[in-house]
Amino acid sequence: MKFSKKIIDWYSVNKRSLPWRETKNPYYIWLSEIILQQTQVKQGLPYYEAFVANYPTIFQLAEANESEVLKLWQGLGYYSRARNLHASAKYVTNILNGVFPDNYKDLLNLKGVGDYTASAIASICFNEATAVVDGNVYRVLSRYFGIETPINSSKGTKEFKLLAQELIDKKKPAEFNQAIMEFGAIQCKPQNPDCHVCPFTKGCIAFNKNKIADFPVKLKSAKAKKKYFNFVVFISNDNKTILEKREGKGIWQNLYQFPLIETNKEINYEAFKNLVENHKLIQKQPFELSLYNEEVIIHKLSHQHLYTKFWIVSLESKITGAIPIEEITDYAVPIVIGNFLESFNF
DNA sequence: AAATCGGGGGA
DNA sequence: TCCCCAGATTT
Numbered sequence: 491m492k493f494s495k496k497i498i499d500w501y502s503v504n505k506r507s508l509p510w511r512e513t514k515n516p517y518y519i520w521l522s523e524i525i526l527q528q529t530q531v532k533q534g535l536p537y538y539e540a541f542v543a544n545y546p547t548i549f550q551l552a553e554a555n556e557s558e559v560l561k562l563w564q565g566l567g568y569y570s571r572a573r574n575l576h577a578s579a580k581y582v583t584n585i586l587n588g589v590f591p592d593n594y595k596d597l598l599n600l601k602g603v604g605d606y607t608a609s610a611i612a613s614i615c616f617n618e619a620t621a622v623v624d625g626n627v628y629r630v631l632s633r634y635f636g637i638e639t640p641i642n643s644s645k646g647t648k649e650f651k652l653l654a655q656e657l658i659d660k661k662k663p664a665e666f667n668q669a670i671m672e673f674g675a676i677q678c679k680p681q682n683p684d685c686h687v688c689p690f691t692k693g694c695i696a697f698n699k700n701k702i703a704d705f706p707v708k709l710k711s712a713k714a715k716k717k718y719f720n721f722v723v724f725i726s727n728d729n730k731t732i733l734e735k736r737e738g739k740g741i742w743q744n745l746y747q748f749p750l751i752e753t754n755k756e757i758n759y760e761a762f763k764n765l766v767e768n769h770k771l772i773q774k775q776p777f778e779l780s781l782y783n784e785e786v787i788i789h790k791l792s793h794q795h796l797y798t799k800f801w802i803v804s805l806e807s808k809i810t811g812a813i814p815i816e817e818i819t820d821y822a823v824p825i826v827i828g829n830f831l832e833s834f835n836f
Numbered sequence: 837a838a839a840t841c842g843g844g845g846g847a
Numbered sequence: 848t849c850c851c852c853a854g855a856t857t858t
Binding site: 522523524525526527528529530531533534568570571574601602603604605606607610622624625626627629667668671672674675679680681708739 | 850851852853854855856857
């Protein structure tokens with residue numbers, strides 16, 4: 491039996507029931523695909539429900555403010571996805587007159603839509619036979635065909651896309667693409683795949699060489715760098731605080747944070763007190779300094795480990811430009827700050 | 837080609 | 848600890 495038929499048969503029996511499988515509306519499929527980039531279904535599901543509820547159509551998403559979209563995205567990470575989602579909604583609404591792109595090539599013009607997402611939308615919504623290659627597909631194909639080319643090399647990218655494109659059922663591209671991803675997600679898993687009930691073991695090179703755990707091959711990535719973040723939580727005598735918008739390049743772009751003082755190593759109470767005395771919002775007026783977390787919080791991102799301290803600075807005066815404490819929850823903040831807000835008693 | 841961009845969860 | 852997740856974009 492052909493690979494494509496076998497995987498589609500498996501899918502018809504084993505597929506999970508998921509909300510985005512009940513529609514072919516390109517807006518909903520696009521939304522789900524962006525949310526699910528580098529994100530497990532379990533983590534992305536509540537966000538999908540929230541976005542559909544808040545923005546039932548792409549026009550409503552286009553009319554929203556970016557700050558509102560980021561607030562809804564808060565906690566999901568990779569925030570450029572949210573910014574690009576919003577920008578593309580405006581693009582489709584205002585430039586394309588509300589007509590969603592209906593083919594692979596045009597879909598690539600949407601910000602945040604690359605080869606994978608364009609292939610997914612084109613196949614699922616418009617029956618275009620273009621193969622998806624996500625983390626699941628890399629794993630399934632590398633194991634079954636015993637391919638040792640690193641999946642995160644440019645050679646690997648081309649090789650796996652070409653192979654997937656040869657395998658795809660050109661009459662059922664939507665089913666094939668979703669089938670191979672679902673198979674990778676719930677059966678041909680990274681750890682402890684369910685080979686004992688797998689219909690592909692007879693032809694699976696990795697299985698027959700007893701080398702399942704050796705696939706896929708991947709180049710090592712650089713180790714995370716350590717950074718030392720000191721958030722300054724001002725509290726004025728009228729119960730207000732300072733939040734700043736993160737501008738520029740790095741992480742958490744356009745999200746809000748307490749004023750940040752980054753140091754090149756962990757800093758103790760006395761040293762930080764000297765530092766903060768010169769802060770523009772202090773100006774030598776009396777203040778009380780306390781450290782919220784005696785144990786440094788290590789917030790781990792893919793490429794950075796943030797050694798984080800929250801310093802509470804209480805003032806006996808008002809602060810210009812400050813916001814009332816109770817309004818903080820209106821702002822999109824990184825989850826490390828969101829966690830602080832939930833546990834700190836202002 | 838390599839680095840960057842989050843956060844959660846599993847072993 | 849390290850690795851992975853319905854990847855895309857920038858450097």
